[in-house]
Amino acid sequence: MLSYILRRILSTLPVMGIVAMFVFSLLYITPGDPAAVIAGDQASPADVERIRQGLGLDRPFLVQFGAWLWGILHGDLGTSIFTNLPVASLIAQRIEPTLSLMAITLVLTILIAVPLGVVAAWKAGSWVDRSIMAFAVFAFSLPVFVVGYVLAYVFALQFEWLPVQGYTPLAQGFWPWLQNLILPAIALGSVYIALIARITRASMLEVLQQDYIRTARAKGLDQRSILFVHALKNAAVPIVTVIGIGVALLIGGAVVTESVFTIPGLGRLTIDAILRRDYPVIQGIVLLFSFLYVLVNLLVDVTYTLVDPRIRY
Amino acid sequence: MDRRTVLKGLAGVGSLAATGGLSMPALSQGASARTLRFVPQANLANFDPIWGTQYVVRNAAALVWDTLYGLDATLQPQRQMVESEEVSDDGLVWTFRLRPGLKFHDGEPVLSKDVVASLTRWSARDTMGLMIKAIQNELTAVDDKAFKWSLKAPYPKMLLALGKNNSPCAFIMPERLAQTDPFKQIGDYVGSGPMKFAKSEWVPGAKAVFEKFADYVPRQEKASWLAGGKQMLVDRIEWVVIPDPATAAAALQNGEVDWWESPIPDLVPLLKKNRNVSVDIGDALGNVGSFRMNHLFPPFNNVKARRAVLMALSQEDYMRALVGDDTSLWKPLPGFFTPDTPLYTEAGGEILKGKRDLVAAKKLLAESGYAGQPVTCVVAQDQPITKAQGDVTADLLKQLGMNVDFVATDWGTVGSRRAQKTRPGQGGWNMFHTWHAGADCLSPAGYSAIRANGDKAWFGWPDSPASETEIAAWFDAKNLDEEKAAIARLNKAALEDVVYAPTGFFLGYTAWRNNVSGIVKGPLPFFWSVSKTA
Numbered sequence: 001m002l003s004y005i006l007r008r009i010l011s012t013l014p015v016m017g018i019v020a021m022f023v024f025s026l027l028y029i030t031p032g033d034p035a036a037v038i039a040g041d042q043a044s045p046a047d048v049e050r051i052r053q054g055l056g057l058d059r060p061f062l063v064q065f066g067a068w069l070w071g072i073l074h075g076d077l078g079t080s081i082f083t084n085l086p087v088a089s090l091i092a093q094r095i096e097p098t099l100s101l102m103a104i105t106l107v108l109t110i111l112i113a114v115p116l117g118v119v120a121a122w123k124a125g126s127w128v129d130r131s132i133m134a135f136a137v138f139a140f141s142l143p144v145f146v147v148g149y150v151l152a153y154v155f156a157l158q159f160e161w162l163p164v165q166g167y168t169p170l171a172q173g174f175w176p177w178l179q180n181l182i183l184p185a186i187a188l189g190s191v192y193i194a195l196i197a198r199i200t201r202a203s204m205l206e207v208l209q210q211d212y213i214r215t216a217r218a219k220g221l222d223q224r225s226i227l228f229v230h231a232l233k234n235a236a237v238p239i240v241t242v243i244g245i246g247v248a249l250l251i252g253g254a255v256v257t258e259s260v261f262t263i264p265g266l267g268r269l270t271i272d273a274i275l276r277r278d279y280p281v282i283q284g285i286v287l288l289f290s291f292l293y294v295l296v297n298l299l300v301d302v303t304y305t306l307v308d309p310r311i312r313y
Numbered sequence: 314m315d316r317r318t319v320l321k322g323l324a325g326v327g328s329l330a331a332t333g334g335l336s337m338p339a340l341s342q343g344a345s346a347r348t349l350r351f352v353p354q355a356n357l358a359n360f361d362p363i364w365g366t367q368y369v370v371r372n373a374a375a376l377v378w379d380t381l382y383g384l385d386a387t388l389q390p391q392r393q394m395v396e397s398e399e400v401s402d403d404g405l406v407w408t409f410r411l412r413p414g415l416k417f418h419d420g421e422p423v424l425s426k427d428v429v430a431s432l433t434r435w436s437a438r439d440t441m442g443l444m445i446k447a448i449q450n451e452l453t454a455v456d457d458k459a460f461k462w463s464l465k466a467p468y469p470k471m472l473l474a475l476g477k478n479n480s481p482c483a484f485i486m487p488e489r490l491a492q493t494d495p496f497k498q499i500g501d502y503v504g505s506g507p508m509k510f511a512k513s514e515w516v517p518g519a520k521a522v523f524e525k526f527a528d529y530v531p532r533q534e535k536a537s538w539l540a541g542g543k544q545m546l547v548d549r550i551e552w553v554v555i556p557d558p559a560t561a562a563a564a565l566q567n568g569e570v571d572w573w574e575s576p577i578p579d580l581v582p583l584l585k586k587n588r589n590v591s592v593d594i595g596d597a598l599g600n601v602g603s604f605r606m607n608h609l610f611p612p613f614n615n616v617k618a619r620r621a622v623l624m625a626l627s628q629e630d631y632m633r634a635l636v637g638d639d640t641s642l643w644k645p646l647p648g649f650f651t652p653d654t655p656l657y658t659e660a661g662g663e664i665l666k667g668k669r670d671l672v673a674a675k676k677l678l679a680e681s682g683y684a685g686q687p688v689t690c691v692v693a694q695d696q697p698i699t700k701a702q703g704d705v706t707a708d709l710l711k712q713l714g715m716n717v718d719f720v721a722t723d724w725g726t727v728g729s730r731r732a733q734k735t736r737p738g739q740g741g742w743n744m745f746h747t748w749h750a751g752a753d754c755l756s757p758a759g760y761s762a763i764r765a766n767g768d769k770a771w772f773g774w775p776d777s778p779a780s781e782t783e784i785a786a787w788f789d790a791k792n793l794d795e796e797k798a799a800i801a802r803l804n805k806a807a808l809e810d811v812v813y814a815p816t817g818f819f820l821g822y823t824a825w826r827n828n829v830s831g832i833v834k835g836p837l838p839f840f841w842s843v844s845k846t847a
Binding site: 031032033034036037038039040043044045046047048050051054080082083084085090093094149152153155157160163164165166210259260262263264268270272275276277278 | 338356358359361364366367368370438460480494496497498500516517519520553554555556557559560563564566567569677695722723725726728729730731732761768769771772
């Protein structure tokens, strides 16, 4: 297992290299000019050109790529064109809010979606099942920003239980940290709760028709043990897969959620960097996200071995 | 139903809730009255006001760096860091003396060498600075507190150049920072202004923090815009970047922020209903909407085609698209200069007045030789002002029978594409939309968009010798009457040659919690004299 994990981690290196090359090339051919944004609306074309030269953006593609790659190999993600701050520092500033949001969303999603899916499968065809699936369709259809605004209105403006926007670092206390994340996590998680509830239901329905479940019932096992010990464990592989994919989707969803709730995370950093053509920041974030995604996939693969002993690497 | 409508509806319900007498949330009750939380118009992505000249950078810089002179509310430059100045009888030598007690945030005194280095850097980037530099003999420190600027020719607008609030302003930095190449960014943010920049708390895109500078010695005069005594009545100012307008509106209603610089017009009626919030015009100098035509390529290399567009355009259509049906927020602008200011003129503005004559415009367009070639109209969709104007222009061009190649893109792309001098079909362009702060359109000082010196002009590269002659005449004018005469002739010439197309004059709002007082109307948010109660 350990050698498998090591091999998988090593295999990420060429993937990261291809991602780096792809992203750099894509940004190079994308229209837009950070120098023009920096110079402001009153700047002359000559000023813009001088700033472009100052930033080294007038150098040939291969020279720029080579310099960036050399920096990466030395652990240097570069410096933001706009803020003049190291990209690593900018990411470090922003990673806690995003990871916090993703973690809370994931926990919330699993705690709500999996039991809902199990219950829906158990009561398949009943009004309980239909209600849960109707909720799933509803949650799946609502855009994140609409859910976000409705939640903000009800729980922040109407009941005044939670703040509208912002983020408090965990170091400043658990409750201040949590209260800023509850609404964004629900907004971001609504789609995933729906998705995972549906997948859980489908997977459970298949397992519940297996002979060993009938045997378990014949042995007189209680319903809870049958559902959550015997059936769920065997239905877990597709659920874990979807949760893994969901983590990647959460990264995309975080961009919108962080904007709506003004959370200073990587999602907003990404949007700001793209709109301003802050190339080093975009490249740094994409590399980080690629790495995270590869890591999550690895984690999913390892989790398979825990839920299904037949799987071995 | 689009996203904006949904947001407006939700913000509206929120507003009703707030007017219903709900109390402030526990979160804001604990906030200190000595901290002002401000939502700026944009993200403070960099902080070098000479290198990056966006308005938001200038606005933040005005807290941290002081200027030698400051423009007051009557648009006159007043002494700020300077105690006195002398000009020789021939107007060639200016000698300035700094007032006592000036200190940088690192404790070092402000010396003449700092000023000389700062002005050298500024004059490499600013339009008026470049003019002074072109006639400069030398800029030297006489002693620690006095410096001298000797010129080859008189420059009557010297004090305006040093005190104007158009970006880049002549901010004074320590010599070690001011020696940075003006086309490269400084890495430290030490000034001598009333607030210090808390670099360690800066999260670009989210938050910028300014702390009161205890050693700042304000002038004795009453504060007026960038002039007078900059008395800080709060200890800390937090700039909270909230990119989403509906969230900013909700945060203001909820008391999570104290002052929102630029609420969008859609949400203003809702904010006005909230008894805890005040809303007023932010800047009486407003903004001038515009689109620019590329003078290098057909069809707009022919003045008849440009005039045809001007004859057909309805400024009312543009303004209603921009700010809605509130007619107090806009007015037609048959010229290029800010209404209700000393140099405002409508000379030559007939082409933009009265009923629009589409038939005559089409005839003139045909005379220009336009034969249906595509007109590449580049429109940034992520800026509400450019998007609204672009939609109106597309319709206008179609009514004129033009073949519109509508390029919907983002502001970053417009920024680079408009600099392209290639043909429209090969990455270039025929038209793009923008707007100018009214404060930049008071006179030719800092008004890049009015320049018409061909290759050196702003994007579109208009070439109008008559306009340039009058710009020079304004710079040489000895008194207000001469200035007014030059500007009237300039307005006429620039409209005849259609340097650019003004789409109207419009105002914007600002909004604040009622426990905040001292906010004044102006071209940038002035934080001195602003106070807050718990």
